[in-house]
Amino acid sequence: MNTPATTDDGGTAAGAAAAVGARQIAAQSIAVLEANWRTTHTVPAGGLYPHQWSWDSAFIAIGLSRISPRRAGQEMDALFAGQWDDGRLPQIIFDPYRDADYAPGASFWQSSRIPGAPKHVETAGLVQPPNHAWAVWKIHQADPAESRRRSFLERNYSKLVHWHEYLSGRRDRNGSGLACIVHPWESGTDNSPLWDTVMKRIPGNCKTVLNRPDLQHADAGERPSQKEYGKYFWMAERYRDHNCDDADPDYPFLMEDPLFNTLLAVSELALAEIAGELGLPAGPHLERARGISAALEALYVPELGCYSARDATDGTMVHKATVNGLIPLLLTELPHADALLETLYGPRFMGNNALMVPSYDATAEDHNPALYWRGPAWFNMSWMVSVALEQQGHTEKAAFLRNNIARLAAEQDFPEYVDPWTGAAHGTRSFSWTAALALETTYHGSPS
Structure with a gap:
């Protein structure tokens, strides 16, 4: 993979320094991605996350597409190889040689025994947010001729359609037009305050002995608690023991995110x-996108100035402002875009000179800028907000976020997440989507 050329800004000294900085950031980013490459795919982090994760791979592919569309395509091909018969793209495809290094692993899920799961690889039964078609289209745009030569879109279109049909079908549990997640891990924002209320009714007496290899790679104060893990495992056990069939009538965690x-x-x-x-x-596809966008309006909470989650078991809205509720800004015809922008720039998020977007309301009493999804800023979320701001015409704010994504990634050894105001690193280091999205920002504005 090659370090990028940078765009010419007229030859000023400041422009030359910025170009050197961009090249350095790109080179460092590429080094992280190379170190985390495993023959067919990229692991999120060599120690803490030794398998292939679903939405991680899509973000990684978006960054990789800027320098090697072929490598980006391989990333997605490896993920699609784990697709289930019902269309789901699994949260994790396991490396059989690293089962002891992450929990729950392949020995917990035993997916090859579940009807409809692939037999050639072991996977989790859960899913993650569906950013995959977005990534596939960006890979194609990066080198259309190579994509056509390899029939990249033809090979993956039907797989993506099947994936979306699964989400819009079996996961629309109450006919609202929105897909439900069945576990906090499916949200990608594992211990977000959005799940606090429903988690209170989840038993913590799981049958699995809780092994926490994650604590060998990150401080306990930056990770979900043992109590939370007991509840996570209880839900995963119940879902697995029903063959991941989405038909458990009394399943207690059904959230529209x-x-x-x-x-x-x-x-x-x-x-x-x-x-x-x-x-x-x-x-x-346009009609389905419009339908989902219209259904999302039921999740808008005026007093928060953003969208929130709804408990599909009883229709209860969660009244907490999180970065999840700002991501609808990606939809360009959003009715509440002005309100979301005001919230984003206000005291709940960026209003107190934040460098990146906090994951949770900064004015909340339980905000914690070091604890996983309960306050820190994540690179993928800030990147998506920067894309949304660019689409909304807020180019200076978008550039501010992009610059901080790249700078903090390189300065802090590509951390999993950071303090939104100081930029202090938290979680594991050499994190792949941090490197990939830092790389993507160095190419912003240049031809694909």
Whole structure:
């Protein structure tokens, strides 16, 4: 993979320094991605996350597409190889040689025994947010000729359609037009305050002996607690023991998440582009994107000025402001865009000179800028907000976020997440999507 050329800004000294800085950041980012490459895919981090994660791979592929569309395509091919018969793309595809290094692993899920799961690889039964069609379209855009030569879109279009049909079908548990997540891990924002209320009714008496290899790579104060893990495992056990069939009538965790459903809508729009490229009807994808966008309006909470999650078991709205509720800004015809922008720039998020977007309301009493999804800023979330701001015409604010994503990533050894105000690193280091998105920002504004 090659370090990028940078765009010419007229030859000023400041421009030359910025170009050198961008090249250095790109080179450092590439080194992280190379170190985390495992023959067919990229692991999120060599120690803490030794397998292939679903939405991680899509973010990684978006960054990789800027320098090696072929490598980015391999990333997605490896993920699609774990697709289930019902269409789901699993949260994790396991490395059989690293089962002791992450819990729950392949020996917990035993997926090859579950009807409809692939037999050639072991996977988790859960899923993650559907950013995959978005990534596939970006890979194609990076080198359309190579994509066409390899039939990249043709190979993956039907797989993506099947994935979306699963989410819009079996996961729309109450006919609202929104997909439900069945576990906090499916949200990608594992211990977000959005799940606090429903988690109170989840038993913690799981059957599995809780092994925490994650604590060998990150401080306990930066990770979910043992009590939370007991509840996570209880839900995973119940879902697994029902063959991951989504038909458990009394399953207690069914949440409609604005982040998850926004990415489903964004990916439907990407599928419309893919269909158009393939000479197929784009209309059905556009219609589904509009339907999801319309259904999302039920998740808007005026007093928060953003979207939030809804408990699909009883219709209860969660009244907490999180970064999940800002991600609908990616939808360009959003009715509440002005309100979301005001919230983003206000005291709950960026209003107190934040460098990146906090994951949780900075004015909340239980905000913690070091604890996983309960306050720190994550690079993927800030990157998505920067994309949304660019689309909304807020180019200076978008550039501010992009610059901080790249700078803090390189300065802090590509951390999992950071303090939103100081930029202090937390979680594991040499984190792949941090490197990939830092790399992507160094190319912003240059041809794909």
